Amino acid sequence: MAVASITEQSGRTVVALSGEIDMEEAPKVRRALLDSMKQKRDILVDLSQVTYIDSSGIASLIEGLQAARKQKNDLALVSVSQRARRVLELARLDKVFTIHADLATALATAKS
Amino acid sequence: MAELNPIEVPVNDGLADPLEFAAALSRSFAQTQDIDNTVREALAQIVKLSRVEAGAIFLLDDARANLICRASVGPVDVTGLSVPNGSGIVGRAVTEDQIQIVEQAYQDQAFFAEADRKTGFVTRSILAAPMSVGQTVIGAVEVLNKQNGKPFNAEDQNLLRVMAASSALAISNARMADRLVAQERLQREVELAAEIQRHLLPAEEDEASPICGLVRPIQEVSGDFYDHFELPDGTIAFAIGDVSGKGLNASLLMSQTASLFRCLGKTVRDPARLMSILNREICDTVSRGMFVTMVAGLYEPATGHLRFANAGHIPPLLRRPNQRSVELPADSPPLGILPGSKYETEEVDLNGAQFILCTDGVTEFRFGDEELGTEGLDMLIDTARGKPIGQRLNAVVEELQRAGWRSRDDLTLLAIDDGMAARSIEQRAEAERANPDSSDFLFGLSFPADPKRLRLVRPAIRAAAEACGFDENETEDVLLAAGEAIENIIIHAYGNRRGEIALAIHRMPDGLMLRIRDFAPTVDPAKIQPRKLEDVRPGGLGTHFIRAVMDDASFIPLPDGEGNLLELIKRKR
Numbered sequence: 001m002a003v004a005s006i007t008e009q010s011g012r013t014v015v016a017l018s019g020e021i022d023m024e025e026a027p028k029v030r031r032a033l034l035d036s037m038k039q040k041r042d043i044l045v046d047l048s049q050v051t052y053i054d055s056s057g058i059a060s061l062i063e064g065l066q067a068a069r070k071q072k073n074d075l076a077l078v079s080v081s082q083r084a085r086r087v088l089e090l091a092r093l094d095k096v097f098t099i100h101a102d103l104a105t106a107l108a109t110a111k112s
Numbered sequence: 113m114a115e116l117n118p119i120e121v122p123v124n125d126g127l128a129d130p131l132e133f134a135a136a137l138s139r140s141f142a143q144t145q146d147i148d149n150t151v152r153e154a155l156a157q158i159v160k161l162s163r164v165e166a167g168a169i170f171l172l173d174d175a176r177a178n179l180i181c182r183a184s185v186g187p188v189d190v191t192g193l194s195v196p197n198g199s200g201i202v203g204r205a206v207t208e209d210q211i212q213i214v215e216q217a218y219q220d221q222a223f224f225a226e227a228d229r230k231t232g233f234v235t236r237s238i239l240a241a242p243m244s245v246g247q248t249v250i251g252a253v254e255v256l257n258k259q260n261g262k263p264f265n266a267e268d269q270n271l272l273r274v275m276a277a278s279s280a281l282a283i284s285n286a287r288m289a290d291r292l293v294a295q296e297r298l299q300r301e302v303e304l305a306a307e308i309q310r311h312l313l314p315a316e317e318d319e320a321s322p323i324c325g326l327v328r329p330i331q332e333v334s335g336d337f338y339d340h341f342e343l344p345d346g347t348i349a350f351a352i353g354d355v356s357g358k359g360l361n362a363s364l365l366m367s368q369t370a371s372l373f374r375c376l377g378k379t380v381r382d383p384a385r386l387m388s389i390l391n392r393e394i395c396d397t398v399s400r401g402m403f404v405t406m407v408a409g410l411y412e413p414a415t416g417h418l419r420f421a422n423a424g425h426i427p428p429l430l431r432r433p434n435q436r437s438v439e440l441p442a443d444s445p446p447l448g449i450l451p452g453s454k455y456e457t458e459e460v461d462l463n464g465a466q467f468i469l470c471t472d473g474v475t476e477f478r479f480g481d482e483e484l485g486t487e488g489l490d491m492l493i494d495t496a497r498g499k500p501i502g503q504r505l506n507a508v509v510e511e512l513q514r515a516g517w518r519s520r521d522d523l524t525l526l527a528i529d530d531g532m533a534a535r536s537i538e539q540r541a542e543a544e545r546a547n548p549d550s551s552d553f554l555f556g557l558s559f560p561a562d563p564k565r566l567r568l569v570r571p572a573i574r575a576a577a578e579a580c581g582f583d584e585n586e587t588e589d590v591l592l593a594a595g596e597a598i599e600n601i602i603i604h605a606y607g608n609r610r611g612e613i614a615l616a617i618h619r620m621p622d623g624l625m626l627r628i629r630d631f632a633p634t635v636d637p638a639k640i641q642p643r644k645l646e647d648v649r650p651g652g653l654g655t656h657f658i659r660a661v662m663d664d665a666s667f668i669p670l671p672d673g674e675g676n677l678l679e680l681i682k683r684k685r
Contacts, residue, residue: 020567020570022563022566022567022595022599023563023566023595023599023602023603024563024564024566024567052570052588052591052592052595054592054595054596054599054654054657055596055599055653055654055656055657056599058653059653082585083588086585086588086589087592087657090656090657090660090661091653091656091657
């Protein structure tokens, strides 16, 4: 249940992840993100339900970001848990991703 | 001394069958190794069969200058009498290689009357026959004065000629046997020397030991040696040497050097100083032109630290896992050439590497036109990959023998396998950790290398980290590092193939230690580099995470083919 839901909200695709994103689950996240790209919208990845994420999970997020940028969309992270933030910081990717405090804030942000 | 069987010869009308005599004589000689006794016995029979008053057998000495009486029968014993070759009737028989028949001794100018004068015996007639084997005369037998007073006749001549020839052959055989006995005696002495040498080598090699040596001499005694012994603090002193030259002299110098090393190696803790002392001692005693090449050193199994000095010997070969082997060169002179030679101590941290020493019998081994060299040796050591170092050395020798080892030189090998030492230290550490005062084993589990298992393993690690007193963030870090390590094994070590992973967690006074073991081919830790963080690409992050969140992450060297062991340590803040 790594990918809890994929919804469209205010012209963005919101991919909500949950649980433990490890080597076993990361491919599902990757697939979900790449599939979402087809909508050609900006993507918000909601990490509020993520209890564990490791390098495999981070790798899926990076791949998603790269794919989004390639088609001139953005991929931002939302409700990053303390745990996920720690891992992003370890990877020094906290500056690479746009991070929104919560979904409301993200949706209120003007489209890039 | 063996008792002599009397020679029984059938007598027929006063004449013995010469062939029977010859056969009996040969049997008698075959049964004893004492030539003089046999010669006496033969002469007694000759005198009896010839029916004469006296007889003597003279044999040429080694220089063929004198004829020495080796046996005599008659009223006077002239055994030991020496006559210059060529003089006397006997001498004439020898020089002319002809039977001599003298009717009136005192009318023959050649007659050596001195003996009669000394003994009071009166020689009337003489029959003397040369004793020869092939073309070589070895002496002569003479008989004096027929008992019936008659002159010697043709029949007497024939009988004596045959008996002389038989005796000559038998004596020659007995001498050959004697030489063989002497050779055997020398052989036994050589065996004794070899036995002494074997005692100078380490008694028995322990296959589980991280240090192991072997020597294959081409002769019983060797000019090669090696030694190793443990000092009270656990340090191992070791040496390998090769004495110039062959044979007993070389082996005596080898024995001297090995004894000196065993004696001095216990107290002198600086290899360069040890070499200087050995050099001085050997210079004092060595015969001119001989010298010893040698590597001697000290190895600490606990740290992998090794110090050594090289006196003109083949450079040691350093074999690091998954790296090109390198020679550790040195250019100090051999021992025993110049008393003031300077030696230097080299240092190396083995870090799980193998340290291989050999003598030139190994590297100069020829495969056809090509010498084996250190590169060839390097390859041969991998013949028995994954085996303890002792078995690997044996495999090298077996390969050389299979390739037709006809080396002119002894084969000697000595190897240190720091990987094995590390493992036994690990076992020792494991035992120490079982002691609750230092650290304790919390749990261990083994599971298939399958990403699906990650989720199941994490709660156990979490519980262990919490049990060690880590806060939530630290616990999550431990979880992250362990997860990354296991994923690395699945992807890199096993390459997504099936395999097993063993995990052990220990509580330490100030934190936690995780040991993660796989059974995949050895991974080169140097290749597992954290990614460059500026390089934003998926993957390659795991190792970086592990190093970032743990206080220590290191591969514990295991013998080749036994997999990989990663140790992770996290300390409390």
